[in-house]
Amino acid sequence: MKEILLYALLLIACNFRLKAEDKPLYKDATRPVEERIADLINRMTLEEKLLQISASVLRKNDMDSLGHFHPHASHQSLIQKGLGQLGKPCVAFDLDASQTARISNEIQRYVMENGRLGIPTIFHEEALHGLWARNSTVYPQALGLSCSWEPELVKDIFEQVALETRSRGSHQVNTPMLDVCRDPRWGRIEESYGEDPYLIACFAKAIVEGLQGTKKIVERNGIDSAHVIATIKHFAGYGVSERATNKGTVNYGERAMREVILPPFKVAVEEAGALSVMPGYHAVDGVPSHANHWLLNEILREEWHFKGYVVSDYGGIDGIKNDHRLAASTEEAAAKALLAGVDLELASPNCFRNLTNLCESNREMAVALDTAVARVLRMKFKLGLFEHPYANEDRASQVCHTKEQQALALKAAEKSIVLLKNEHETLPLDKAKIKTLAVIGPNAKVCRYGGYSHRDEARGISIYDGLKNKLGKELEILYAEGCKIHQNHGYWLDFKVDSVDQTEDIERIKEAVKVTQEADMVILALGGTAMTCGEFLGYRSSLDLYGNQNQLFEAVKATGKPVVVCLINGRPLTINAIDESADALLECWYLGEKTGEAVANVLAGDVVPSGKLTVTFPRSVGHLPQYYNALFKPKNGYLAVNNSPLYPFGYGLSYTSFAYSNLTLSKRVISADERLEVRVQVKNTGKYAADEIVQLYIQDEVSSVVRPLKELKKFKKISLQPGESKSVTFHLCVDDLMFYNVSNQYVWEPGTFKIMVGPHSEKWLDVSFSLE
Structure with missing residues (x-):
């Protein structure tokens, strides 16, 4: 309420000043930001205001055959008039760093020169575990990073992510995900930092400071040219939905929300100064997050004194009507979101642009609109875009995917690996006893990045390549695929899981057994893909290894050769048979572009594993949800089974004791x-x-x-x-x-x-x- 009254007074004051001077105060960098915002709002038409709280995603067809910006007809009028944000130039155009900076500058110039008031736009990107872009540095997935238990390391990573992003001309990233995850059936668990609110909060502070800079510096000086706005998501409770489904209902009461779900967000806002918040697709106790006044105003702004803006998840406002049936029309859904505290609609201008009639006839809506516009403009001033709207095109190629960043990616990958089992000191590899090493499995000769990653996974180092590079001169390295997880590759935007031809898989397993018999030891790379664990198709009713991977393990183990299993995956799996029979077991997660090098260093003993689990490994899906900080332990567990976790929270072995x-x-x-x-x-x-x-x-x-x-x-x-x-x-x-x-x-x-x-x-x- 105080914020709304302040802007009403400032608008009146600026109106008098406009009549007296009629010059663009908002372009005067010497004036206080709040005066500049009020002056600019006073000059804007209703249509311009609605466009400032709307966004659109750039597409490949917004670029001509020579690689220059040429807005498609469907976008042209919107971009000309000026939108609050434009999404993902790195993804849309798929250019190298300098070329992306150039085309981003072309778009920004087009926006500012064609818009009546010359308001710059904010470009946003995805950067879950590195910037999603061509030739960017790919770090381990969030769940892997959390197993390092090193917030300072993760802060260093996201400082580099910010640098790579800003150098290409973008200003905001839709990360980090701060959802507490207590059920590994949930497909997006790979994006999380685990099941514990305190540990997630430690990472939240580190990531936000890495992306934005420290709170004190940002409050004093704004966001400099090496940093970006962090977007903390999904506010709040998205990761604990019923049945672990996407967009599922969250039936947590206020105490559970405050004790379990909200602490990471609170730390990110109050201690780190996060400037952007994204609600989730879910509903909390029957109220969709995008229409939740309690979350977006009472908690976020009144209790935590949040100073940034709330951006919708993609299509989240549409979901008020289409998913939750809380509105009869798009206009009604938009009104509920705006009044609840959503300031900017991502990523298509479907809803907020329909508020013209309501804003003209309803004083409350008009005031809410001006408040949201002010919040959007404040971020543009905080980024310095009115004075410095363009990226340095020469700089981009110099600061992206550097040797230092690649070294950091390797360090992070090594620290993310968790040793779960090591019978009879199987690891590290004893090269005096091993002359031939078989590297087998569907994840042995591919480097899987997981979700929100560039398609070019071939650039990454697979486990086979890592071992070949490290030990190929000392040992003979053999290979067999063993089986497929599913027929298609499993890039995270494939949107399909094709069944494997069982006859062909039987032959692959036979070939793997033959290769095993020729070797002294087997490194068996199993796990998942971005389709079996991920945002779109990765919600599962079973946590067993997908496809014929268990049969492959049994066949290889039956040869009597020592077997070291390396899991490349995005979630805890039910791996009881592997736990019982494997000689050694490493949980590697999706380790990024340095996967094979990191795994080889650990297997060879050059790096001693130090990672510890941040999620509980259950013995079966029937034990779920299972997490260490439960409110009580029942005296009678499930009938005739071991009720303890297979691997508990915080667990991880070392080569020492x-x-x-x-x-x-x-x-x-x-x-x-x-x-x-x-x-x-x-x-x-x-x-x-x-x-x-x-x-x-x-x-x-x-x-x-x-x-x-x-x-x-x-x-x-x-x-x-x-x-x-x-x-x-x-x-x-x-x-x-x-x-x-x-x-x-x-x-x-x-x-x-x-x-x-x-x-x-x-x-x-x-x-x-x-x-x-």
């Missing part, structure tokens, strides 16, 4: 204004220098509402030489013990708390203290 001891507290009783110091001794008891992720969990032993069995509150990665011991210190304060009570008030309560410190969520030392 670690011993935890001497868990101590600075005090056993503290008051609310005191800080508690927690110390634990960790020793490397093995023979490899390695990293360990020390995890601290708490349990509220008696509370006024049901609390989780355990909650991650702190973690620290340490490096230890063989035989070395370190004292690891954590600090806890009353903020770490707060929760939402029965009245949804954020409080602390006196009582006893258990502290658990260890290598993962199911193994720890514990000690208790009291809060008075």
